[in-house]
Amino acid sequence: MKMQTKLGATLTAALVVAGCASLPSTSELNSLTDAIVKASFRSEGPVGVDRVLNIDETSRACSEADVSGKPLDEKTAKDIEAMNLKTIRWPANGQFLGNWKEGEKIAQSGRGLTWTDPPGTVSGGNCYNCHQIDAKEISYGTIGPSLHNYGKIRGVTDPNSPEAKPIVEYTWGKIWNSKAYNACSNMPRAGHMGILNEQQIRDIVALLLDPRSPVNK
């Protein structure tokens, strides 16, 4: 604890002296931030400090773009999307749709992967935090677009039909790794990062695309 604090303070002091009248350079500020992150966060229960120390290329590039206030250039964005697209694991048994009722429960749940979740907690999808889904749930967020009538709007009457295939695959892929379609999307990469398993994703796809799901009523 003490050592960490000292490390941060020393770095700050060094940079302050170096910078004097003007601010430290961008790269100096970036490395100071890294040092402060390293000194400030600690592992707690199952949550390891690697979660902020080993950030992948996608998140790092997007964070930097956010700080600069300029979006990623088109080429970098495309490269990141291509890289993420490669990570998508398609359903092993070829089944994209599960049980929409289970999907609704997963969409409702915001549990899992925090330092206060008891070991063995099944993670939820956090979906309603950001999206409208079943219109009966009035407590929904607006960070993401409304998914009410998701399948209906896209004309999906039979999710197993060849016509529905592109949208079924996109839906699976978007949930598995959202960054494959939008490099700096706010949406988590539920499959890629191991938040949800294959069956949970199947159930959410069903919630969105099954014509019997209340989402499409």
Place this chain on the structure above:
Amino acid sequence: MADPMRIRAQASGDKATVRVLMSHEMESGQRKDANGKIVPAWFIQEVTALHNEKTVMTAEWGPAVAKNPFLQFAIKGAKAGDKVTILWKDNKGDSRKDEATVS
């Protein structure tokens, strides 16, 4: 030992409005602890309000009153300078008595 209450008593017209905040867990008896054991109910059970040392209202509460309880009522004929006293007693026998002057 419980922390003091916050009592505000304000006269307006022919009455004084009294607002009380009490510091209490108000444990419902429904909640489970980390080991899955029910946390026993612990709550304020009786409240007494006095105006210049005369009882004007008593109350019985269950564990469904919210944590750090709030209570509002109005005493007829109370004027600035009068004394309002509130007492509470919980189901473990702990109690508290605080006073305020009507402003």
Place this chain on the structure above:
Amino acid sequence: MQTRRETLKHSAVVAGLLASTGLFPQFAHAAFNKNAFDAKSVQDALKAIGPATLTESKDVTITGPDIAENGAVVPLGASTTLANVKQLLILVEKNPSTLVAMFNMSDSIEPTVSTRAKMGQSSDVYAVAITADGKALFAKKEVKVTLGGCGG
């Protein structure tokens, strides 16, 4: 860690409390109506308190939000324009125990009280006024409890 000063202060308060129990004997006498607070319905709670019949009345008002952002704290109030009100009750129908609070009124009190209740789920909430001649009159409204925050 308690300092000596704090310990002294606490003892003084305890002494004051002991004295107060003697000063205000009515406080010790108020008997807690356990049956009423154990009741699982509005009717059963009323039965435990006394009145046999319960009638809806425009002379009684229940105040509360239409929607509560959190069930842990729901502001509820009971009031009436009736004279001779002996008791005012606040109840939440779908709580594990229905009765939340019971206020024993006197002539020196306006027949209007408010407090805050915990609610486990969306439910009808009731204000009941019991008059000196044993009539129980009520008003009710629905309070919707939402799931707030990130649901975690």
Place this chain on the structure above:
Amino acid sequence: MKQLMAWVVLASGLAALPALAQKTASQGIDEYRAMLQDGNPADLFEAKGEDLWKVKRGPKNASLEKCDLGKGPGVVKGAFVELPRFFADTQKVQDLESRLLTCMTTLQGFNAEEIAKTPFGKGEQNSVTALATWISAESKDMRFNLPQNHASEKTFYEVGKRLFYQRGGPHDFSCASCHGEEGKRIRLQDLPMLTKNPGDGVGFAAWPAYRVSNGQMWGMQQRLNDCYRQQRFPYPGFGSDATIALGVYLGVNAKGAASVAPAIKR
């Protein structure tokens, strides 16, 4: 009884009408919040905090009345809306809570490191929260105006900005995921946009606050800690430079916003 049941069915039927329910949901929540304003249990903590400031405590049996919160020893009014700031005696940028630890150590002889390690809601952490509640209340309605004169204060603003946008954890969440755009909500909770002044009594200008959901009083340190928890980040140390840099970023952005702390929150 049958009659009662019938009403329940009718009432839930009404609530199921989505258009109607949706239209009234946010108005309903506003009404709910307004009803809670009168009688904020933060008052209980405020009273305790004032007492803790004045009472002689700790190994040195001293009060905090000579504590310098940035406007000179013992000056409380107005201190809150200028924190975090640089302190010459510690050569550090400090927020209200870390500054209180300094005063509790130098004046009263407490062990700051031990308090920083104590979980929220336990032991001396409760004293820090109560003190922060009272100190914030002494600046109620004043406008945020954090100093940005010292090089460290400027540097911390820039670091805070980087932390605000830092994506991480299994969900790739950053502070900006929820607080980077205007007019968004999570579930039914409105999310203030924190990259600029979000308005009087919103965001940075609303903490410490009493949380009705758990009946706890939270200072800014606990607010940030719980944001990080829900972001699925690891645990930020109490008073760590990351939390303080973030505080500088949020506080400077909130320039001109009137403080309503201690507030009452969901």
